[in-house]
Amino acid sequence: MRGSMSFWFDPEIVCHAKKSGKRGWPETYSDAAIQSCLTVKALFGLQLRQTVGLVVSLIQMAGLDWPVPDYSALCRRHAPIAVQVRIAPRGSR
Numbered sequence: 001m002r003g004s005m006s007f008w009f010d011p012e013i014v015c016h017a018k019k020s021g022k023r024g025w026p027e028t029y030s031d032a033a034i035q036s037c038l039t040v041k042a043l044f045g046l047q048l049r050q051t052v053g054l055v056v057s058l059i060q061m062a063g064l065d066w067p068v069p070d071y072s073a074l075c076r077r078h079a080p081i082a083v084q085v086r087i088a089p090r091g092s093r
Contacts, residue, residue: 007058009066029069034077037069048074 013032040058041051049071056068069077 007062009059009062009064029067029073029077031077033067033069034074037074038078041074048078 013030013036037051037055040046040055041048044051044054046054052068052071052074059066059068
């Protein structure tokens with residue numbers, strides 16, 4: 001179907017970070033939640049604030065009550081998490 005897009009949210013994903021036992025302010029969101037948002041950012045070429053808005057909309061449309069990492073959380077944690085999106089070469093369908 002042309003122009004159709006599907007998003008699948010894994011019900012097993014853990015959105016909240018586990019306690020690290022380190023000193024300082026604890027992380028709120030898991031690496032999986034941060035990486036999911038950064039993948040959406042990379043796929044669509046969005047800025048961080050646009051990414052947060054899109055992910056919030058997708059979660060709401062799916063009828064889920066999941067926390068979405070805010071701009072500040074993505075900003076602080078996007079550097080150490082490398083997101084690589086593989087793109088198929090043209091004509092390889």
